Amino acid sequence: MINIQNVSKTYGNSAKKAVDNLTLTVNDGEIFGFLGPNGAGKSTTIKMICGILSIDEGAISIDGIDISQNPIQAKKLLGFVPDTHETYENLTANEYLNFVATIYEVPSNQVKQRAEKLLTLFELDKVLNNPIKTFSHGMKQKILVVASLLHNPKVWILDEPLTGLDPQSAYQLKLLMRKHADEGNTVFFSSHVIDVVEKVCDRIAIVDNGSLVVVDTLDKIRQNKDVSLEQVFLKVTGANLEENND
Numbered sequence: 001m002i003n004i005q006n007v008s009k010t011y012g013n014s015a016k017k018a019v020d021n022l023t024l025t026v027n028d029g030e031i032f033g034f035l036g037p038n039g040a041g042k043s044t045t046i047k048m049i050c051g052i053l054s055i056d057e058g059a060i061s062i063d064g065i066d067i068s069q070n071p072i073q074a075k076k077l078l079g080f081v082p083d084t085h086e087t088y089e090n091l092t093a094n095e096y097l098n099f100v101a102t103i104y105e106v107p108s109n110q111v112k113q114r115a116e117k118l119l120t121l122f123e124l125d126k127v128l129n130n131p132i133k134t135f136s137h138g139m140k141q142k143i144l145v146v147a148s149l150l151h152n153p154k155v156w157i158l159d160e161p162l163t164g165l166d167p168q169s170a171y172q173l174k175l176l177m178r179k180h181a182d183e184g185n186t187v188f189f190s191s192h193v194i195d196v197v198e199k200v201c202d203r204i205a206i207v208d209n210g211s212l213v214v215v216d217t218l219d220k221i222r223q224n225k226d227v228s229l230e231q232v233f234l235k236v237t238g239a240n241l242e243e244n245n246d
Contacts, residue, residue: 001186002026002049002155005057013042018044020210021058023083026188026203029183034097034190041210042190043083045161049188050080063154076104079153083160089133093124093143096132097150104151111150118146121172138164145173155186158188174200198229208222208237 002025009019012077019041036042046055047101051058051071060067065074088096101111119125122142132140141164148156158177162170181187191197197204198218206214213236214221221232 001028001061001063002188003061004045004049004066005059007045007055007060009041009048009053009056017210020046022207022210022212023058024205024212024215028186029181029184030199030237031177031187031189032201033204034188034207034209035197035204035233037195040207040237041192042207044157044210045207046157046188046190050078050157050228051075072212076151077154078149079148079156081141081144081148081156081158081161083163085137085144085164087132087140087144087147090131092124092131093135094128095120095142096143097147097203100147101150103176106151114150115146117229118149121176122146122169136164138166138169141165144168145176149180153185155182155188157188157190159190161189162191162196194230194233204229206233206236 004022004024007019007022008017010017022041022045034042034045044053048055049067050066051064051074054237055068062074062077065077067074088099091099098111098113101108101115106114116125119128122145124139124142124146125133127139135143141161145161156177162171165173174196177187177189181202189197189201201218203215203217204221207215214232218229219225224230
């Protein structure tokens with residue numbers, strides 16, 4: 001579970017808050033979609049959840065553990081796939097995975113078992129001993145996904161995880177998200193691909209200008225089955241539907 005209470009964040013001397021008094025609870029057992037236009041505060045929120053950015057006001061807890069007061073303990077519960085696709089590219093895939101597993105104190109037998117299954121799933125088993133710098137963009141994304149799951153995180157956070165993935169890998173990732181949630185874990189999924197969010201998420205939040213605009217199940221957000229999530233998104237974020245339909 002992720003619990004965000006009255007969280008705000010301001011960069012430098014800006015008069016505008018990047019995140020403004022955000023309160024949100026993401027439950028165990030659900031895939032939670034997190035939507036918003038560019039600059040809405042999505043990445044800032046995610047980085048505060050992960051303990052990458054400090055929190056100016058409010059509090060965030062991971063499964064009851066405050067990320068600010070007990071950062072190491074909270075971070076051990078997190079698996080994070082960032083939108084930057086950054087890894088230690090001079091390492092081989094195998095070296096990188098073992099490095100990540102060591103940080104999370106995962107027993108070697110569990111690392112081998114989990115890694116082999118995921119590497120085969122994403123067709124990376126044949127390049128395990130190749131330097132990551134030789135990988136394509138999509139392959140780097142897949143190795144980040146594998147690394148994020150090695151410690152079987154209680155909370156799995158994915159920021160634009162589908163970028164660069166081929167259709168088969170994207171499909172496998174969506175299945176993994178569903179499986180992880182169905183096992184009682186939390187999946188926090190931020191994406192600009194509204195159609196995917198609409199199909200896979202149990203609940204959805206939309207943020208704009210740093211504030212929460214909408215949060216609920218898809219059916220309650222749409223109210224009418226003939227209305228798409230995309231139409232709702234454009235409406236609540238102030239877009240002109242007629243112009244977008246030209």
